[in-house]
Amino acid sequence: MKKLHILTVKSFLGPFILTFFIVVFVLLMQFLWKYIDDLVGKGLEISVISELLIYTSASLVPMALPLAVLLSSIMTFGNMAEYNELLALKAAGISLQKIMAPVMVVSIFITLAAFAFNNNVLPYSNLKMRSLLYDIQRQNPDLQIKAGVFDNSIDGYSIRIEEKDARTNLLKNIRIYDHTDRMGNIIVTTADSGYMRMTEDESILLMTLYSGHSYEEMQKKKTGKSREKTYPHRRDVFDKQEILIELTDFGLKRTDENLFKSSYQMMNLSQLLYIEDSLKNEIKDDQINLNTTLDKSSYYKNKNYLRKIESPKRFLPDTISADSLRADSLLSDTIKVVYFDLDSLFTSYDKDKQKRLLTQSISLARTTMNFVSNTNINVDNKVRRLRKYEIEKHRKFSLSLACLIFFFIGAPLGAIIRKGGLGMPVVVSVLFFLLYYIISLTGEKFVRESVITAFFGMWLSSFVIVPMSIFLSYKASTDSVIMNVETYFTFLKKFGNFLKNLVKESSGDKK
Numbered sequence: 086m087k088k089l090h091i092l093t094v095k096s097f098l099g100p101f102i103l104t105f106f107i108v109v110f111v112l113l114m115q116f117l118w119k120y121i122d123d124l125v126g127k128g129l130e131i132s133v134i135s136e137l138l139i140y141t142s143a144s145l146v147p148m149a150l151p152l153a154v155l156l157s158s159i160m161t162f163g164n165m166a167e168y169n170e171l172l173a174l175k176a177a178g179i180s181l182q183k184i185m186a187p188v189m190v191v192s193i194f195i196t197l198a199a200f201a202f203n204n205n206v207l208p209y210s211n212l213k214m215r216s217l218l219y220d221i222q223r224q225n226p227d228l229q230i231k232a233g234v235f236d237n238s239i240d241g242y243s244i245r246i247e248e249k250d251a252r253t254n255l256l257k258n259i260r261i262y263d264h265t266d267r268m269g270n271i272i273v274t275t276a277d278s279g280y281m282r283m284t285e286d287e288s289i290l291l292m293t294l295y296s297g298h299s300y301e302e303m304q305k306k307k308t309g310k311s312r313e314k315t316y317p318h319r320r321d322v323f324d325k326q327e328i329l330i331e332l333t334d335f336g337l338k339r340t341d342e343n344l345f346k347s348s349y350q351m352m353n354l355s356q357l358l359y360i361e362d363s364l365k366n367e368i369k370d371d372q373i374n375l376n377t378t379l380d381k382s383s384y385y386k387n388k389n390y391l392r393k394i395e396s397p398k399r400f401l402p403d404t405i406s407a408d409s410l411r412a413d414s415l416l417s418d419t420i421k422v423v424y425f426d427l428d429s430l431f432t433s434y435d436k437d438k439q440k441r442l443l444t445q446s447i448s449l450a451r452t453t454m455n456f457v458s459n460t461n462i463n464v465d466n467k468v469r470r471l472r473k474y475e476i477e478k479h480r481k482f483s484l485s486l487a488c489l490i491f492f493f494i495g496a497p498l499g500a501i502i503r504k505g506g507l508g509m510p511v512v513v514s515v516l517f518f519l520l521y522y523i524i525s526l527t528g529e530k531f532v533r534e535s536v537i538t539a540f541f542g543m544w545l546s547s548f549v550i551v552p553m554s555i556f557l558s559y560k561a562s563t564d565s566v567i568m569n570v571e572t573y574f575t576f577l578k579k580f581g582n583f584l585k586n587l588v589k590e591s592s593g594d595k596k
Contacts, residue, residue, distance in 0.1 A: 089174070090187035096164065097188045101157035108149040108156075109142055116141055123222045137217050143210035150199050151487040152518050154192060158495025159502065159510035161188065166503035181562050185496050192492040200485035204353045212351040216342045230256075230281070239290070239330060241265035256281060259294060261328070271302040274328070290330040298322045349477045357478045364471040368464055375460045379453065472533050479543035487521070490547060493554035497561030521546045 117124070124134070162185075165171045174184055230236040232249045242265070247258035256279050263272035276297030283290055303317040345351055352360065431439060494517055502509055524546035532542035 089179070089184070093161070093165075093184060094187050094191055097157055097161045097191060100160040101153055104156040104160070105149055105153035108152050109145055112145045112149060113138065113142055116145070120218065123218070129221065133217070133221070137214065137221070140210045140214035140217065144207065144214050147199065147203050147207060147484045150195065151484065151491045151521075152514065154195060154488045155491035155495040155517060156510060156514040158188070158192075158492050159499040159514055162496050162499030163502050163504045163510055164499075166500050171500055181497075181500060188496065189489075189492060192489050196485050196488045199488050200481060203481040203485060208351045208353050211348075212342055212345055215348070215350070216345050219345075242330060254280060259292075259297070261292075272299070273301075274299040274326075276326070292328040292330065294323070294326045294328065296324060297326065299326075349473045352474075352477070354478065354481060357474050361471060361474050361478065364467055364474070368467050368471070371460060371464050371467070375457065378456065382449075382453070468535060469533065472535065472539065475539035476529055476532055476543060479539055483525075483543050483547060486547065487550075490550050490554060491517075491521075493558055494550065497554075497557040500561040501557065517550075521550055524549055 162171070165184075171181070171184065175181070230244055230246060230249075232246050235243050235245045237243050241263070243262040245260045246256045249256055257277070259274075259276040259279050261274040262270050263274070264270070266272075274294070274297065276294035278296065279292060279294040281290065281292050299321045301319045303319060349357065349360075431442070434442070495514070498513060498517075499510065502513065504510065525543075528537070528542035528545035531537045532539050536542075
């Protein structure tokens with residue numbers, strides 16, 4: 086039995102390592118395709134690109150592990166079934182569960198390692214990858230001036246060249262507009278030809294110009310003579326001139342990584358729980374503050390308002406006297422609810438008083454509405470932030486456990502398909518993984534919109550996949566042929582024969 090376990094584990098580890106790197110490579114190519122516009126044409130060094138790819142590959146590991154386990158499980162047990170190894174082991178009295186046991190133990194270790202990686206390594210790799218990608222996106226493109234168009238990539242300058250020799254890099258018919266003083270086209274330099282190169286540290290652009298001239302308007306301070314129309318300027322002619330332009334926006338500038346540490350993707354489980362509790366307390370405090378403020382400023386803005394009524398007896402029911410109400414209100418600070426005719430009370434005032442009351446009421450209502458609206462917006466923003474942290478917390482567990490769930494999908498499925506290699510197993514694995522991924526995205530979207538709870542939304546895909554794994558394990562244990570194409574052809578053939586016999590019997594009865 087020990088040799089059988091070693092053989093099964095070796096048969097599993099080989100395809101697992103192979104498929105894991107293949108999946109990471111495919112996901113990495115998808116990442117490069119998505120951000121190709123941010124990487125091309127910026128003169129990035131090989132070390133910077135390699136660093137970005139390494140951190141990106143690490144961030145893709147949680148997604149690659151479940152798919153690698155699924156694919157390698159199908160390949161391992163598919164090969165064993167295709168070469169009748171499973172049949173021989175079952176004939177020797179070894180059940181499929183015992184054959185799967187050593188690989189199941191390996192899958193459990195992979196699940197635990199995946200959780201440790203998601204909780205400790207993934208936040209660090211996400212922090213490095215996101216900060217580096219942000220710096221690359223902010224970097225200006227590498228200086229490549231095209232012929233026939235104005236180039237404004239250098240801050241404060243507009244440069245145009247008519248022709249560019251691709252072999253010698255000679256520039257012809259050069260025009261340079263200096264806008265560093267922010268006063269328009271007051272400094273213009275033209276040249277018949279020239280060269281352009283950057284220093285090694287990419288901080289200075291050196292332009293060597295030949296056979297040209299420069300023109301500069303001499304700006305004068307305004308005088309009291311409004312009719313004065315003089316245009317002083319300076320014009321220089323040169324055979325050779327060198328211009329140094331400082332490049333302040335070129336080259337990769339690294340941002341402080343502490344600016345990104347507050348993101349939910351850069352936190353481990355303990356940090357997520359701490360932020361989650363803090364946000365819940367803040368939301369609760371905002372709701373309490375809303376109710377308290379409304380009680381003080383709107384509902385009971387003036388507790389002693391009834392005391393200021395000159396003749397409250399006219400508006401009170403017969404069972405309540407004005408004297409008793411006034412006495413009660415003077416002796417106690419508590420508010421007693423009484424009923425009186427508001428319309429009669431309002432019409433008892435003069436027109437100016439009514440107008441002031443209406444203006445105050447409208448202003449109070451608008452102020453209250455704005456306060457409630459702003460509070461709701463603030464609470465909604467905090468709730469959306471809270472959902473993100475809850476999603477990330479459950480994702481660390483759900484993606485890790487998916488490795489074990491996919492093993493119980495792949496192993497029995499391989500025994501049923503009875504095909505190894507990278508053909509049918511790849512197709513089936515991709516279909517199952519797409520189903521899992523689509524359900525996960527749907528549940529995550531529902532959680533972000535607060536339609537369902539974070540627990541149910543993030544574990545929805547597992548709730549769907551687990552019954553399927555139980556069903557497939559049962560079918561594999563009973564040597565089911567549900568994935569055998571010949572079975573369905575045989576069924577269709579029998580069904581066709583049944584229809585033919587039915588037609589013949591019906592035609593015979595008519596005769």
